[in-house]
Amino acid sequence: GAGVSQSPSNKVTEKGKDVELRCDPISGHTALYWYRQSLGQGLEFLIYFQGNSAPDKSGLPSDRFSAERTGGSVSTLTIQRTQQEDSAVYLCASSSSRDRRLNSPLHFGNGTRLTVT
């Protein structure tokens, strides 16, 4: 079945340019997460969307980073005025929270590798 899809798989951009990264979650999943992973590092939480609730933006590293989720499905992560330290793999995940016990696992995409030159 279809998993979490991210595009593009690779993105090279010049310092100072804006980039948009896209995530298509698993159909029906109400929760959507963005993480990033720098080379050789662990996963760093960025932002989390749950249904119609206000998103948890506590992990966004600066105001150059923003994300939106339109229609409760597709999400776009935008990085403005990119810097070299933004180079990383940006991972999206989704989960179903229909289970009241709310212990549904996250399903990850394979990420977008962003390189800022």
Next chain:
Amino acid sequence: DAKTTQPPSMDCAEGRAANLPCNHSTISGNEYVYWYRQIHSQGPQYIIHGLKNNETNEMASLIITEDRKSSTLILPHATLRDTAVYYCIVRASNTGTASKLTFGTGTRLQVTL
């Protein structure tokens, strides 16, 4: 979410059982133990999770101690394709909203011939 402690690396011979330990001594009553793994150049893959009881699925078994302060992920017959970084995570299950996962540095499992 409670912090977890894992060894940074482990080796296992192909065909043998891989036993990956995790300490979560500050886990609270409503926190589940999750295991994920990340194979090079891929996103993390869910393996298994549990609360109190031992769990088994087609990928692995999860053994949680009675006091819930530690757990062990068991891959019964490791293969070369099981070489990956394995993450042990505890995650609260609160009514109303799901919560994010907080990843540590994990255990790098190397399966060898």
